Amino acid sequence: MDFDLMISSFPKLLNATLITLKLLSVSLIVGLILGILFSIMRINKNPIINKFAYGYSYFFRGTPLLVQIFIIYFGLGQLEFIRSSFLWIFLKEPYWCAIIAFSLNTGAYTSEILRSAFETIKPGLIEAGKSLGIQSKIIFFKIQIPIAIRQSLPAYGNEIILMLKGTSLASTVTLMDLTGVAKYIISTTFKPIEVFIVAGGIYLFLTFLIHNFIKFLEKKYSF
Amino acid sequence: MELLAFGKTGWGDELFIATLMTLAVSITAILIGFLFALIFTPLKLSKNKFFNLIANCYTTVIRGVPELLVIYLFFFGGSGAVMFVASIFGYNDYIEINAFITGSFAIGIISGAYSTEVFRGAIQSIDKGQFEASKVLGLKKPIHFFKVIMPQMLRLAIPNLSNVWQITLKDTSLISVTGLVEIMRQSYIAAGSTRDPLFFYSFAAVLYLLLTFLSMKLINRLEIKYSKGY
Numbered sequence: 482m483d484f485d486l487m488i489s490s491f492p493k494l495l496n497a498t499l500i501t502l503k504l505l506s507v508s509l510i511v512g513l514i515l516g517i518l519f520s521i522m523r524i525n526k527n528p529i530i531n532k533f534a535y536g537y538s539y540f541f542r543g544t545p546l547l548v549q550i551f552i553i554y555f556g557l558g559q560l561e562f563i564r565s566s567f568l569w570i571f572l573k574e575p576y577w578c579a580i581i582a583f584s585l586n587t588g589a590y591t592s593e594i595l596r597s598a599f600e601t602i603k604p605g606l607i608e609a610g611k612s613l614g615i616q617s618k619i620i621f622f623k624i625q626i627p628i629a630i631r632q633s634l635p636a637y638g639n640e641i642i643l644m645l646k647g648t649s650l651a652s653t654v655t656l657m658d659l660t661g662v663a664k665y666i667i668s669t670t671f672k673p674i675e676v677f678i679v680a681g682g683i684y685l686f687l688t689f690l691i692h693n694f695i696k697f698l699e700k701k702y703s704f
Numbered sequence: 705m706e707l708l709a710f711g712k713t714g715w716g717d718e719l720f721i722a723t724l725m726t727l728a729v730s731i732t733a734i735l736i737g738f739l740f741a742l743i744f745t746p747l748k749l750s751k752n753k754f755f756n757l758i759a760n761c762y763t764t765v766i767r768g769v770p771e772l773l774v775i776y777l778f779f780f781g782g783s784g785a786v787m788f789v790a791s792i793f794g795y796n797d798y799i800e801i802n803a804f805i806t807g808s809f810a811i812g813i814i815s816g817a818y819s820t821e822v823f824r825g826a827i828q829s830i831d832k833g834q835f836e837a838s839k840v841l842g843l844k845k846p847i848h849f850f851k852v853i854m855p856q857m858l859r860l861a862i863p864n865l866s867n868v869w870q871i872t873l874k875d876t877s878l879i880s881v882t883g884l885v886e887i888m889r890q891s892y893i894a895a896g897s898t899r900d901p902l903f904f905y906s907f908a909a910v911l912y913l914l915l916t917f918l919s920m921k922l923i924n925r926l927e928i929k930y931s932k933g934y
Contacts, residue, residue, distance in 0.1 A: 543870075543916040544909040545877035547888060552909065555895065556902030642768070649770030653881065664776050673781035681769040688768035 487675045494680050497662035498687075504576075504648045504658060508583035509641060515551050516591025523596045534592065541589030546647050549586055554578040554654045576648060579651040587644045594640060598632035599625060631702045638695030642688050659683060707898060708907070715904070721840025722890035723911055729808050729886060730873045734819075737872065741819035741864045748824050759820070766817035771810075771875050778810040779882045807879035813874040822868060826861035827853065859930045866923040870916055877912070887911050 522534035530605045541549065557563050557572050571577040602625055610620040652661030663680035710716040740762075747759035766774070783801050790799060830853060838848045880888035891908040895901035 488720065540909070540913065545874040545888070547877045547880070548905055548909045548912060551888075551892075552902065552905040556905050558901065559902045630820075638795045646768075646770040649772040650878075660770055660772050660776075663773060667776060667780050671778050671780065671784075673784070677773060677777045680773060681765065683764065684770060684773070685768045 482644030482673050483670075486666075486670060486672055487679050490676060492659065493666070494662055494676075494683060495660060497657055497659045498683055500651075500657065501648050501659045502687075504579060504583065504651055505641075505645055508580050508648075509585055511584035512591055512644070515588030516595055519588060519592035520599065521596035522640075523592060524599050531563070533641055538589040538592050541586050542593070546582065546586050546650055548565050550579060550582040550650055550654055553582050556661075563601055563671055572612070575651075575654040575656050579648075579656060583647060583651075585646065587640060587646065590640050590643070591637065594633045594636045595629055597636075598629040598661060601632055602628050634695060634699050634702070638692065641691050641695070645684070645691065707894075707900065707903060713891070715898075718890050718894070719887070719907070719911070722887045722913070724854045725884070726873070726876050726886040726911075727915070729804065729811065729876045729879060729884070730803075730869075732808040733811035733876065734815050734869060734872050735813030736808060737817075737819045737831055737868070740813060740816025741823050744816070744820045745823040745827070748820060749827060762818045763820055766814055767821075771814055771878055771916060772812055772881070775807070775810045775878055775881065778806045782809075803879070803882045803884035807876070807882055807884050811872060811879065812873050814875060815868055818868045819865065822861050822864040823857065825864070826857045829860055830856050855930070862923065862927050862930055866920065866927075869919060869923070873915060873919070874912065 485684075500527045511591070519537060520531050523536075525531055553572070554575060558569075563569060563572060571581070606619060606624055610624050611617070615623075648658060649660035651658045652664060655661075657665070659680055663676050667676045670676070708714050708716045708719070710720075744759045744762055747755040748763075750756065783799055786801055787799050790796075828834075834852060834856065838852045843852065876889045877887060880886060880892065883889065886910050891904040895904040898904070
């Protein structure tokens with residue numbers, strides 16, 4: 482055990498954690514918006530809209546995140562019309578490519594979580610709202626959405642933790658996030674176990690925080 | 705389409721072999737995972753606090769740390785650990801472990817943590833009366849486990865195990881960082897030499913979709929088989 486290495490690598494790894502957290506928070510916010518959008522499309526009765534949303538979630542849940550990042554980072558730059566469009570400002574940066582891939586990925590999982598939450602809402606609640614003469618828009622925003630959010634909290638907490646682990650793939654497109662720095666230190670010092678303990682410890686601490694935060698929210702919004 | 709031709713002109717045969725490699729790693733990994741689950745599920749369910757602690761550490765650490773980090777640990781630390789064990793027995797030469805073994809071991813340990821949770825959940829949701837009844841009937845322990853608990857556990861576990869299989873299959877793409885030529889690595893090589901990454905990575909995505917789709921079909925059949933009588 483090389484404790485000096487563990488102590489000296491800790492600040493470097495902590496610094497890299499900031500990038501991990503940045504990647505995580507931005508892609509979670511964008512992914513949540515996408516997830517809400519696509520879950521609403523999933524419960525839509527129009528078969529084309531419905532199928533489109535299903536295809537989206539099927540593709541992103543059926544392929545590894547690594548493939549998705551590589552398609553966006555290495556693949557899209559090959560297309561001439563993308564390179565000449567304004568999108569290139571984002572797509573030439575590995576940071577934005579990673580965020581786009583993570584957002585689309587977590588969006589797909591989130592849409593599935595929210596869809597199943599919408600489906601578990603008892604039809605009686607919606608019928609009660611209807612029979613009270615409440616507009617269907619208000620039923621949707623004031624009855625269906627709050628219940629769906631509460632229902633999906635535990636599953637969404639898991640998704641946040643999966644996404645935290647997913648951000649480690651950013652290191653494959655040259656970003657120096659927590660895993661990227663850990664790999665760099667391992668490959669220069671050849672002390673994998675020490676670095677694994679420190680980096681893994683930081684990841685575990687973050688997981689612990691997320692887990693407890695979700696538990697707190699669950700308790701707060703329980704009924 | 706020329707790019708996918710079999711033989712020397714295209715990448716068809718290479719990608720086909722790479723797909724088989726992905727399948728081989730996934731199957732090896734999930735079997736190693738079952739082995740780990742076989743050890744840790746009883747520890748998790750046991751009444752001994754110390755055993756509980758060990759099993760909980762295993763599942764919490766593995767499920768809370770990125771797969772890629774675990775793979776790096778095995779990739780950089782694997783041969784060192786084996787050499788350390790070998791040196792105790794007086795063998796001091798350099799040992800290199802092949803990428804297939806390191807990779808499937810790393811993924812197997814990850815998949816084992818998920819399988820452990822699935823089996824634990826399945827056993828815990830079996831009706832208590834089943835345990836008591838087989839005790840009252842005086843069934844021997846192995847018969848009690850294999851004939852009473854296991855069939856019921858499998859029925860409850862299969863839907864979740866299919867999730868574990870999907871996770872394992874997708875995780876194998878990460879082994880490409882160690883140089884094992886599976887779908888991702890082969891696509892990377894092909895993309896590099898033809899300068900057509902979009903095509904090859906999209907094709908890799910299609911291959912993974914095909915694998916997940918086909919395995920879902922197969923698992924659905926198993927599910928029907930084990931839920932007979934319900």
